[in-house]
Amino acid sequence: MMEKEVEGYLLKEEGAAFPKKAIVACQGVQGAYSQITAKRLFPEGTFIYFNNFAAVVKAVREGMCEYGVLPIENNTYGSVKAVYQLLDGGDFHIVRGYRLKIDHQLLAKEGTKLGDITTIYSHEQALGQCGEFLHSLGRGVKAVPYYNTAISARHAAESSDPYCAAIASPECADIYGLKILRRHIADNDQNFTRFLCIASRKVVYPGADRISIILTLPHRPGALAHVLSKFAERNINLLKIESSPIAGRDFEFEFYLDIEASVRDRGTREMLAELKEDCPTFQYLGNYQELS
């Protein structure tokens, strides 16, 4: 027996390994940060690329892919609310997290020198994150926002203009046959994005120590303090909290919470059951380990 069911949670047995090989849905194209993460989680995985987050979720829900990889939060740009909104729909669970260090590089065609570059393509956020480097190149170099970092690299590779470059991951240099002209060009070297790996079953792997939930509370003083005191009573650390206004309803919020706990622990399961009872809406998103 590889897993046992306890109150609806499918607990993988001690020693059960996370799969290395699987069919995995990613947003974007080869070389995008989502795919780099997917490759780290599933070193022997087969990756299927989708245009948007909703398509990734649909592929997992409908069984076309066993797993899906989605960005959830960046330390500079905040939470990806669109992904939270998709997760709130249920039918799938977070089985693993990954904290990826984002490390931008300047990529160009073989033979092109830094002084030759006239145009640099990248995702708008990546251009913003490399502001000091771009500024140092002077006014002669134009920074152009483009679909995403990997598509920018492909564009630089396919363009007939030898003087264009892209800001993207080092992996994109290999994939698109480009050369790394400058490494580590972000202003801040503490740039990371958290990704989630979802599956359609409520599976919990050994080592899972983070639980993500979404809940709503009555809008009255003390409602949130009451929930947090439940965590404190059980000595549970809070790893994330975020209120999010509910569209069309003034002063009503959803809360995104991550806590340091495991559903293998009976007390935690009881607490989650209490929250489900007490809160107007409550969604358990998963219990997982976050790697980096």
Add this chain to the structure above:
Amino acid sequence: MMEKEVEGYLLKEEGAAFPKKAIVACQGVQGAYSQITAKRLFPEGTFIYFNNFAAVVKAVREGMCEYGVLPIENNTYGSVKAVYQLLDGGDFHIVRGYRLKIDHQLLAKEGTKLGDITTIYSHEQALGQCGEFLHSLGRGVKAVPYYNTAISARHAAESSDPYCAAIASPECADIYGLKILRRHIADNDQNFTRFLCIASRKVVYPGADRISIILTLPHRPGALAHVLSKFAERNINLLKIESSPIAGRDFEFEFYLDIEASVRDRGTREMLAELKEDCPTFQYLGNYQELS
């Protein structure tokens, strides 16, 4: 006497009106959502445009502009962490908030018909927000991410290609001499952005009922519950809460909090003083009214 100082807060007298006329720093260009907000807050204002958020803050800090307008949060894309990081620097205070409904339109040159359009420029987020409309146009129409919505409108106006269009605010149609081809094209009509108006003095206008603070807490169970219970004891509603990881320090967070309270109330001032005493770091950002 127009204002009195109480424990460092400059309380404007009852009846004191928010200025209609001022020199106001905005990010972006004419027609951008920041400038639309600035115009609603200061109907007779003079607006000076800057390239980035840091330049807006600098203009206010150094006295070049009396006020600055900055986006702080969108209900789909979340908080603008870069702005929080600037506000955390101190030296200026939030004096007003504004919740702007974002209402995207398709703009093109006079005479151009919807069926003629081949390329649509806009900020990536705006393109994302109008996904269903863009999809309905079919594969022949290319959506191109561009610097921001207002620059996209200017580009559509100045381009020699009569078949390009832009997604931008209705104000941009007037400013850049374009025609509104389609109104209200966002998938979700509940799209709003919160903006803040900052000034260099710690001024509180009558009607201010929202206080924004940034604080850090020791990473131990119950630390946040303890802070929230202080609000609950005083019957103070929480309007926003968000944890933000501190770069380079694992499992340490800053918290962005908005509460429904006024520093005209002695109990509130005492509570803020207590928090300042108890928290490793504490920053009062301002006490203000949020209009919409």
